[in-house]
Structure formats: C-alpha cells, structure tokens
Amino acid sequence: MRNDIQEVLYNAEQIQAKVKELGETLTRDFEGRNPLVICVLKGAFIFMSDLVKEIDVPLEIDFMAVSSYGQSTKSSGVVKIIKDLDVSVEGRDVLIVEDIIDSGLTLSYLIDVLERRNAKSVTIVTLFDKPARRTVDLEADYKGFTLPDAFVVGYGLDYAEKYRNLPYIGVLKPEVYEK
Numbered sequence: 001m002r003n004d005i006q007e008v009l010y011n012a013e014q015i016q017a018k019v020k021e022l023g024e025t026l027t028r029d030f031e032g033r034n035p036l037v038i039c040v041l042k043g044a045f046i047f048m049s050d051l052v053k054e055i056d057v058p059l060e061i062d063f064m065a066v067s068s069y070g071q072s073t074k075s076s077g078v079v080k081i082i083k084d085l086d087v088s089v090e091g092r093d094v095l096i097v098e099d100i101i102d103s104g105l106t107l108s109y110l111i112d113v114l115e116r117r118n119a120k121s122v123t124i125v126t127l128f129d130k131p132a133r134r135t136v137d138l139e140a141d142y143k144g145f146t147l148p149d150a151f152v153v154g155y156g157l158d159y160a161e162k163y164r165n166l167p168y169i170g171v172l173k174p175e176v177y178e179k
C-alpha cells in the first residue's frame with residue numbers, strides 16, 4: 001500500500017500529538033456540558049476513537065453514516081444518510097467529529113439536519129481541512145491540520161474504501177485513480 005502513496009503529509013506520531021492537543025482544548029471548553037459526540041462514519045472512525053480518549057469530561061457518543069464520494073475522488077454533490085443517529089439531539093450540545101472538510105457539503109448538510117432537530121448547539125471538530133476546495137462557506141470550530149489541494153488517504157480516509165487503515169495521512173498517487 002505504501003507504494004501507492006506519493007508523499008506522507010503527517011505521520012502517526014504527529015497525528016497523535018495533535019489529537020491530544022485537540023482533546024485538551026475540548027476538555028476545557030466542554031466542562032460541565034455533557035456533550036453528545038457524533039462520529040461521521042466511515043471516515044472519522046479512527047479520529048473519533050483516539051479523540052474521545054483525550055476528552056476528560058462526561059460525554060455520550062453516537063454515530064451517523066453519510067456518504068457523497070462513493071468510488072470517486074470528487075464529491076457527487078449529493079449527501080446521503082446511510083445510518084442515522086440512535087438518540088435525539090433535541091436540547092443537546094452536539095460535537096460533530098469529522099475526519100476532513102473538503103468541499104464542505106457533508107458538514108453543511110449535517111449542521112442543517114441537526115439544527116432542524118433542535119440541537120442546543122452544534123460544534124465542529126475536524127482533524128483535516130482542505131480550504132482550497134471549499135464550495136460552501138463553512139469553517140470548523142476546531143481543526144487539526146490544513147492540507148494542500150490533493151486527494152489524501154489514511155487514518156480513516158479512503159479511496160474506493162481502501163487505505164483507511166494506514167496510520168498516517170498521505171497524498172494518493174494520481175495514477176491509482178486515473179487508471
């Protein structure tokens with residue numbers, strides 16, 4: 001799999017250090033609020049499991065699966081809910097955990113859904129941000145790393161469902177998806 005990676009952007013150690021830092025900040029900011037922490041599947045599953053271990057306040061977790069990329073490196077523009085939450089967000093302080101914000105379509109859709117369901121507050125934490133590709137005006141409240149305009153994989157992020165298990169984040173060689 002390493003042969004398909006053009007360049008490693010952040011290694012496992014750098015990612016762990018950043019996750020710890022984000023956890024410390026969130027611990028401070030969510031003290032006494034019992035947030036509902038929502039993992040946006042599938043991409044955010046590794047970040048979610050590492051992050052919640054670093055947030056030292058009582059919290060609850062739930063999962064939502066949404067998809068818009070499918071087998072492509074470009075968003076289809078249509079965000080589909082594959083699995084909805086198990087619990088109500090009404091009156092809750094919600095923390096959305098995302099792996100990456102790229103076009104911003106996934107999150108703008110999710111924020112809209114959660115606000116319509118009367119969440120008390122919606123806060124976003126993303127590990128990776130690719131601002132160059134934004135098509136909607138959206139900023140995370142907390143972010144880890146800013147990435148260049150390239151298709152990346154690893155640490156939960158896939159191309160056609162592969163590479164999620166890489167412990168680092170790297171740029172996928174274009175010849176892998178241009179074949």
Ligand SMILES: O=P(O)(O)OC[C@H]1O[C@H](OP(=O)(O)OP(=O)(O)O)[C@H](O)[C@@H]1O
Nearest residue numbers: 041042043067068069102103104105106
């Ligand atoms: O800002 P955007 O352009 O919307 O891109 C970001 C979203 O795209 C990816 O999900 P994907 O649809 O690939 O589903 P997956 O998490 O199951 O891979 C990623 O995990 C984010 O959720």
Ligand code: HPA
Nearest residue numbers: 102150151152153157158
């Ligand atoms: O660069 C990316 N890689 C993997 N999945 C993604 N979803 C949005 N952008 C990306």
Ligand SMILES: [Mg+2]
Nearest residue numbers: 043069070158
């Ligand atoms: Mg994907």
